[in-house]
Amino acid sequence: MATPGGDTSRGNVTREGRHLLTRSASVGSMVVFLVLFILPAAGLSFIYHEKPENPQRMWDPEKGVGFLQGLQVVPFTLDNITVVNHTAQVGATTYLHCQVRNLANKQVSWIRRRDYHILTSGLHTYSRDARFSVVRSEEADDWALRIRFLQKRDEGAYECQVSTKTGRYGYLINLEVVVPEAVISGPIERHLQAGSTISLKCTIQGGLVPPQFIFWFHNSKMINYDQSRGGITVAMDHRVPTTSRLTIMNASLMDSGNYSCTANNIIPASIFVFVSEGDFKTAAIQRLESSTTSVTKTSNINFLLHLFSSLLLYLMNLTQRGT
Template sequence: MITLLIYLAPLAGVILTLPQELLPGLVDSAELQYGGIESGQTASDSTGTGASLSSLWSYSTVTEDRHGNRYDHALHGDQHELTPYFQDYDNTTNITAQLGSTAYLNCRVNRLRDKTVSWVRRDGSKIKLLTWGLHTYSNDARYSLSFEHPNNWKLQIKYTQRRDQGTYECQVSTHPPKVLSVRLNIVAPVVEIIDERGASVQEKFYKTGSTIELKCTISQMPQAQTFILWRHGDHMLNYDTSRGGISVKTDMSSSVIVSTLFIANATPTDSGNYTCSLGDVATGSVLVHVLNGEHPAAMQHGSGTKDLCSLSLVLVLAVLTTLLNTLHASHAR
């Protein structure tokens, strides 16, 4: 110890002989580099210069985290072992969210210490700041930081739109910054109303007194949902108790949801446009005709039969006209 003091004495003497106006700057620089001065002394204390320098010297290899835990780098290794790192080791993450839903982009950071986490949106060479720490800097109210204890700095995007698709970066304020890239994909469900053969249908015919059966399929859904809305015009049918005889059955599989609407004892008033929808995200529709007396098949093929009759009538009239003209010409001779 005495030997160490002998070697350090000249250096301490040089420091103490520096002009007084340079000492605060030296202390300020040291405070920025080592994170603070011990014993309540600050860089602006003109009377505590000796104590401040002593504190700076004694803490040259010791740091303290936000929880008050001290770490001696001289005893436990290099300072790089204390730098923040992402818990998810993959540098790029892909997230798929349904159009209109809430998307969550995770960023789990370990050993953050005094560093700050921020989220930015990258569009080519353009970068837009979304959050810094717990604060949101986006003008779009759909974006917010939802911190999840103990280390997840989660970006939340409500009511996702197609324009939200793209690359986001979670950045930690190290030098250089540590970056975790997240690719957000937005998908829209596909809604179709199908017939008995599974083909998409735009129009259906039923006879009075029969049961209307409309089948709706929803595919390409990254998030499982079972609440499908059926409407007749603007009237919602799922909870209709005034008419009676209305029921909805929903079957889920791994890839497709099938919702079937049943309406018993159909009457002409049940005719009209029916829609199957998944919120405001996607909708399928079909036009229903409830016929009095005439069989639905006759109506479906009626147009073709009428066209054939019209063509036959035209041919008969043409033949008769030709015969009459021929007879008139022979009499004229």
């Protein structure tokens, strides 16, 4: 037989249970409403990752700290948050890569740190220099800054940047532009007897990409394919370092002069060759004649400076006498 006190306790328990169920249902409805409506409307994109066996250190720009990737909601991440060094050769096309995942509605921008000029933002380019553009693959998370016809002045730091409500995040790429240089083996002057063979070797140093061709010039005339003179051969070795050898048979006085070797986007090298008959007196005369023009110009400049100084002193003396 149930007592009135027992019925009252059982009724209280039932009412508390119903109240807890009602509160749980309300909280569950709020969570469902938040996930289905509020978060998509705010433009937030979340990707759930299964916990890996070996957790990786990731970058969370929203929190500004690193965290271990696991069973949690992951905002967008940048693959690299350190300074990266990148080397490319002048004249080439280079790509500065920026890996960004879970970007959602945010924009990736490339900034040149030298003048803080915004080069690109998203897929748009904001530089008058048409050599700069952004390359975006639909299947990849790479936002690459492409620089065509690379120049030495392009050297410096470039920042891949993403702006969020908590600040800007990104990393720097230090771009180094190398300029290959041609070097001709041996002394800068060669003295040869008429009838001998001129043999010059040119080596390309400091390049990342070997040149396809190396050109030889006698004074201002290219002689790689010169058939009018005859007896000229050019042999190129494409192994690293790239070399080219110029051979001129039966040298004559007409073969004297400046010889230079160069290639595309390479600092050229040059030497002087003096061909004489019998002894080196003719070579000495040729050398004197080649330097006459520069000596004459220097003498004229010195004479004008001396004349100007004398005139200035004369005017100063006249001024002092007048006072």
